[in-house]
Amino acid sequence: MAKHKHPEILSKSVVAQSRLFAIESLELRFSNGEERTYERMKPSHRGGVMIVPVTAEGDLLLIREYAAGTERYELGFPKGLIDPGETPEQAANRELKEEIGMGADKLLPLKQVVLAPSYFSSQMTLFLGQGLYPERLEGDEPEELEVVKWPLNQAEELLTHLDFCEARSITALMFALRALAEER
Template identity: 90%
Template sequence: MTKHKHPEILSRSVVAQSRLFAIESLELRFSNGEERTYERMKPSNRGSVMTVPVTEEGDLLLIREYAAGTERYELGFPKGLIDPGETPEQAANRELKEEIGMGADTFVPLKQVVLAPSYFSSHMTLFLATGLYPERLQGDEPEELEVIRWPLQQAEELLTHMDFCEARSISALMLALRALNNHPLNAQ
């Protein structure tokens, strides 16, 4: 595999901005002399987390939440941004408490993923959470989220559910199933 030298950034500027997002334009020169303009979401330098919570009874806990991008309710796993000063595990536990009213004793890191790396720089750490216990924190959602219990034994069926189509949730589920292969829950 050939190793490419990173392109030189000739300039960068914000070309559009909203309350939540800034679009940045990058003028790049590649090692072969070619120059191009790329646009991307300006990096926020804040990571995010998504957690696959599994109960002692062997159920996955999902949330049904309105997604403005698709203009419909989507089924997925609890997720959110890492607050300043938080570790990814702390953020994952806080998000669980805010979104499903449960904390967890154990977090198993599954993988760090990126979404559309040509346009976004944010990283999301995926976790498997076990040892759940009841604890609720006030979240920032505009309405209470519906918590859905899904039997782990029927996880494959979740992949075909019409409301479960967010790529990070699908990745998290597949990685969690692989991690659970030798987990005590599967011995039942």
């Protein structure tokens, strides 16, 4: 397998800006002399977290939340951005408290993932959350999120559920199931 040298970045410029996003154009020169223009979301250097909460009774806790990208309500796991000064674990616990009204005594990091690395640089740390206890924090959602209990022993069926289709949630579930099997 050939080892590639990183392309030289000739220039960077913001070509479009919205309230939330900036699109950056990169002029690149590859080691073979080929030059190309790539576009990406400008890195924010803020990571994200997603948590697979599992109750002592053996239920997964999911949320049903409106997703503007698909223009429908999606079923997935609690998630959010890491605030400045927070560790991923602190952000994961805060998001749990904001989105499902529960904290976690145990947060097991499962994997760091990247969504569409050709266009985004943001990393998301996936966690398994256990030892849940009630505690609610005010979140920034425009409406109260529906919390959905799903029996852990029926997790395979969740994979076929029409509203459960976000790749990060599916990935988190698969890693959580593997971690839970290793605990037994």
